Amino acid sequence: MLEILWGVKTHSIFDVWSIEHFLTGISIGTAVILYNKKSLGKLFNNISDKIIHPKRINWLKYKYDIILVLFISFMWETIEHYLETGLAGSQVEYWFQGVEFWPNRIITDGGLVLLGYLFAKKFPIMVWPARIISLAWLITHIFIFPHSMYLHYLL
16 A cells, blocks of 8 residues: 555655655756746836736746746656656666656656745745755766666665
């Protein structure tokens, strides 16, 4: 029963890479927040109080952030799916260790990236520690371990 919640990515909702999705969501979320401040800030400053109420503007910015974070997340998931099927060669296909379980790919991964964005919005001081941990995680799991599910097979 617990195997469907936590385990190897081919048949579990959460896997060891769920941690990385949360940490990546913090970085992506921060980038989206900064991008929207620069791009949407000028636009909304020109129309505030004239056309749209300022509270409504904040809600629009928030929705735009969520849409952009999920777009980036699902764009990566699409690329990852094709890498898992062997489009980039057999070594990459071996490293990915199979095609991800659909609830993991569609619900959990996107949800954890979005949760990371919300965490970055609430606790901006934690962004750099999360980026450092994320970078260390990626370097360790891509260049040291033989494949992406190695930790699950170790336990």
